[in-house]
Amino acid sequence: MRLAMPTGTVFPSLQEVGAQGRDFKDYLKERCRQRGVSLHRLALLCDLNQIYFYQSINKNKENPPPWVLRRAAPHLGVAYVDLLIAAGYLSESDLHDWSERGAAGYEREERTGD
Numbered sequence: 001m002r003l004a005m006p007t008g009t010v011f012p013s014l015q016e017v018g019a020q021g022r023d024f025k026d027y028l029k030e031r032c033r034q035r036g037v038s039l040h041r042l043a044l045l046c047d048l049n050q051i052y053f054y055q056s057i058n059k060n061k062e063n064p065p066p067w068v069l070r071r072a073a074p075h076l077g078v079a080y081v082d083l084l085i086a087a088g089y090l091s092e093s094d095l096h097d098w099s100e101r102g103a104a105g106y107e108r109e110e111r112t113g114d
Contacts, residue, residue, distance in 0.1 A: 024063045024087045031076040046071035063087040 030086065032042055043053035056064045064072075069083040076083070084090040 019048075024059050027086055028057060028064075028072075028076070031078065035075070035077055037075060042072060043076045053084055 029039070032039055037045070039054060039057060040050055043050045046053070046068070048071065052062075053068070056068065064087070066084060066087075066089055069087060069089075070080050073080040073083050081090065081095070085092070085095075
């Protein structure tokens with residue numbers, strides 16, 4: 001499934017980004033372009049060192065860590081959990097399990113260590 005933007009440009013859905021192994025960094029850059037924010041500006045908005053952020057996007061093989069995605073999500077206009085899915089930190093089955101068990105089940109599990 002593809003999401004059509006008002007400009008007529010077609011972007012992959014978040015599920016496609018994660019499921020097809022599409023480069024998350026390209027997705028992130030495209031979201032920045034969509035929002036009219038440069039990577040440099042996004043780093044400033046997220047209160048991140050610009051060099052660290054640039055290298056985490058352009059040089060590293062791994063995706064940016066979850067704490068960076070948490071800071072970036074509001075400035076990219078997406079939910080944090082959507083970025084986690086797109087980056088491969090969460091899967092649809094994780095969300096399904098969570099919704100079936102509920103947050104209380106996970107809290108109990110963390111306390112008991114099961």
